[in-house]
Amino acid sequence: MAEQPTRIIRRGDIPREDWDRAPWNRWSFQHLREILPSAEVWRGDGPVAELKRRPQNLGDIRFSSARGDISVAGFLDHSHTDGFIVLHRGEVVFERYMNGMTERSLHLSQSVAKSFCGALVGIAAAAGAVDPQKPVTHYLPELKATAYDGALVQHILDMGSGVAYSEEYTDPYSDVGRTDVASGWKQKPKGDTRDWPRSMWQQVLTLKKREAEHGSRFNYRSIETDVLAFMLERVSGLRLPELLSREIWQKMGMEEGAYYTIDPEGYALADGGLNACLRDYARFGQMVAQDGFYNDRQVVPEAWIRETRRGNPDLFGADYRATMPRGAYRNQFWIEDFEKPVLECHGVFGQWIHSDPEHDLVIAKLSSWPDFLDDAQFLEARAAAHAIKRALIHG
Template identity: 45%
Template sequence: MTPPKAHIPKAPAAAPVRTAREMGIMQGHPPAAEAIPGPSNWDLPPFNRWSFQNMRSLFPTADVPRGAGPVRALPSTHQDILPIDYKTLEGPRQTVRDWLNTSYTDGFLVMSRGQVVHESYHNDMGALTPHLSQSMAKSVVGTLAGVLHGEGSLDLDALMSDIVPEMAHSGYAGATLRNVLDMRSGVRFTEDYGIPGSDMTHIDIASGWRPPLPGAPVPTIRDVILGLPQERPHGEAFKYRSIETDVIAWALERSASQSLASLLSDRIWSRIGAERDAYFTVDRAGTALADGGFNATLRDYTRFGLMMLEGGAWDGVQIVPEAWVRASAAGDRSAYGEPYTATSPKGAYSRQWWIHDAERGDFMARGVFGQLIYIDPKTDFLAVKLSTWPDFLIHSYTVDMLAAVTAIRDALSPA
């Protein structure tokens, strides 16, 4: 999510953005061997342009049923936002139209004051196509923790080892659930994407997202958790580590005696008016990849974000405690420093949500390769972007994405 010091990818040279179909990915009967994503390259260009919309063709999954309730309507009042322009990180101004066409967009939806003002699909994506969330899943799981906390089954100050006794001999011994929710535990986890031997690569192998070394044993996600050491005192500054969400998921499952997919369906997905079932990718033990393996449609990500924008409620029912929603948008700025301030200088992090401007109270779910749910309660504004960038992290793309979204927000809600 945030560039490790050793890897700060730059924007690729300007080139036409082609669809997976135009590049021949998975085209033909059968496709050519070189056009088929493999275990080591499915999430890299050009293959991710196809893979992120077809995760079920690549990995085992667990359903998150939408239930039998009504679908939440998303009323629409089209407004032409494409000519809106903003200043890019590199300096020149760019229109929203050009940004959508050059930022590897798969889907983009904007809501202002309860109305969809823009909805567009790219790269052959459609309204009913599930798309990989990447780390937006963290915010979904953090929100689920808020539901269980509101039910009284989760104590934020409980020790992780009291919730999951197996953690008593891991780096999480002595950490509280609150520490982990805010990513302020003292556990070592190297968030280096695609680098052999990093902790991130270990979790990718465990989840089935990367092949193991020949002859090497394949751990489960929870084996990786139990093998992580403590490197600093718990409760210090925020440090982004994907594994923290998988730790939270374990605590949720243990507290409720339900799988993560089942819990999410019961407590949130069946209650927000989702149109389609969602799903998680799972490891060989059936454990959901909580930190990034969630998949849903653009409109259902919007419905989830809209529920948060409206204080955790829909259709007269409080789904997530309003106090939890407020806390998710109000983090401790003193715990939030470099390199994270390069993207959000006034930012913070709370309960698995990024806060863009802690004074304003706008907050967001973000994922590598350009996934975003941006929520601004002040102007009743919501934007969702699904993408397939050509690298995990491209700093200028992230900054420009937030600049574009906030420019749209301000144009629709002038001071």
Template identity: 50%
Template sequence: MQSYRNSDPRPPIMQGSPPRLVPPRLDWDRPPWNRWAFQHIREFLPTIEVWRGSGHRRRLDRAEVDLDDLPVADSNGAPTTLAGLLDETYADGFLVLKDGRIAYERYFNGMDERTLHLSQSMAKSITGAVCGILVGRGLIDPDKLVTDYLPELVETGWAGSTVQHVLDMTTGVRFSEEYTDRYSDIGQVDVATGWKPIPPGSEPDFAWPSHLFELILRLKDRVRPHGEAFEYRSIETDVLAFIMERVSGKRLAQLVSEELWQKLGADESACFTVDSAGYALADGGFNATLRDYGRFGQLILDNGGGVIPADWIVATRSGKHGPNFSPSLPDGSYRNQFWIEDSRSRSLMCRGVFGQLIHMSWEHRMVVVKLSSYPDFVNSAYSVATQKAVHAIAAALA
């Protein structure tokens, strides 16, 4: 089956009793199944709650502007409208906060204001922000060795690397981030975390990891000296999360709840997917509502809002820029588990495969959140068109 856009008829995935169209466990994140699955993770994967607490919700006042007909360019560079681009790029939800107030909010594909949507790799930035809190408290020193906190890793590729190397994804550890290869390291992460079953017809002597830490212990090779170059590898975030758990004595979901989500004024409790050892997947298993992703972005834009140390936000916006970070960010950078858009604006971005984005602009006092379910893991044309649309929105709201 092919995917469908919001302007197309929706296939009856998981509708009826019993439903006729049920996403296959091996391909729930592939089209068209991901258009349903990213909003319903708790229905087919084990998860753990990230409790919002019993405190007040952070009020988001509204100062709405109808941007549906805002002229933007589509993924081919042709003229279209913002509404047209959101349809083209398989949006599930789209939110614009200007000066902390809701300027524009749209839901699609069955999503609403209470739906928890899969973050994919935006979870890395959630994890990095909580790490910043622990660093500010003196529990973690970014200049210390990874093995100072996780001595078990002395026989792995992380031996000799620092926590800052992990934060910036500049360790030399060999890890293949080939999403479509089920036997790649990231493919093994899918099995280790319970996201996917062992592929049918798997080689009988292939040793699939039973949980994520088991996989980490197997990664013994280095391809370059630590600190020499950036290479995007999801497993780095998981190593960071295990460090955070080790120094705090708490599991990641509890840490994110107590240190961030309860202080955020969230509308809803969030959740993480968990593996067979109860580990919450820091590199991509977080789920939250559109507005709560917006609240997180606003907290970052407010220089931590008294929750995350302000100097951590300053450091996060201070990366080494160049063309080797991302094809869609020719002057980009990566620092403390966040993307930096360019060296001029130093806008921060949380990004995830299949079109997840939180964009935070200090220059325009604006947060944009886009939750999506692309047919492909990565589509640079969609990403570039979305970034250009963010800039068009900023100009329209100036």
């Protein structure tokens, strides 16, 4: 029997309110600009920073997980992988594309995008445009009427403000559910006659409740990143996609352009709306591993990257220690182990960059998990990373 042609999925096939849910996210995470408005991150007209290749058969590496003894290839097969790449000493040693993804596909990063915003703040701080030790209201005086009054920029970088914001992904009425509406990702629940924010800036201005002292604890809240982005736009006079293009994409010699989803007022969603190709996510991880240096230039200040590795584990609560028992958070990056220099970028549905300067290793994985969070898959990905690391070091 002749093989049936692959069915072409179109925008009209995707339920408007469920584009990010299984099974639709297997397609939508690679085609989001066909669903939502977007703004380009221009790569510029300069040469692409070459990624040399030194292929190795890492797929056969075996490691132990909660599911028993498995191979890296088996892990990729069952973990809803779209793309997976390993750089060792700056060279591509392993690269796989699955689920129709190619080297040119632009994939949604979810909260991996937060680390790009953190890097931009580091650049602005080195230029004297931002002082992390100043109150955020110094740059955004409108926030004096919100719970952000009194919070330092550094508090927000570390997600340590005391502002109340619920990050319950499956609850459409939670604060992050309201962010879905404000960002243009979703529509408000049918039949709800209450006022909902019509843009991200409107939502920020509604955050009036403080639940802790600023700086007293780490509590992951997506909207903190958007506050930082509004600050960056205010001090630079540029929209976020333009700023990311000028300060990172062009300087790094990225292979492809990128794009952000935008809200009804044209604001790019800093906390999760960035879409880029797998190799460019890996380049970003390599730049971080090299203390901000890439493509023959200092892209992000070295001091900023080194300071980012110095998170305070005492602020890291029990809920986060379940998957990162020695973890911390600093400057919009996750720290795998507070005594080691590894930095990571995490996004729901399985987006991940692992950047290890000690072993000059970078791993990037793009996924379309059926669930927002999956601790078992997250821990298995980290076990795979450590198995790959051991094989490269001792092989």
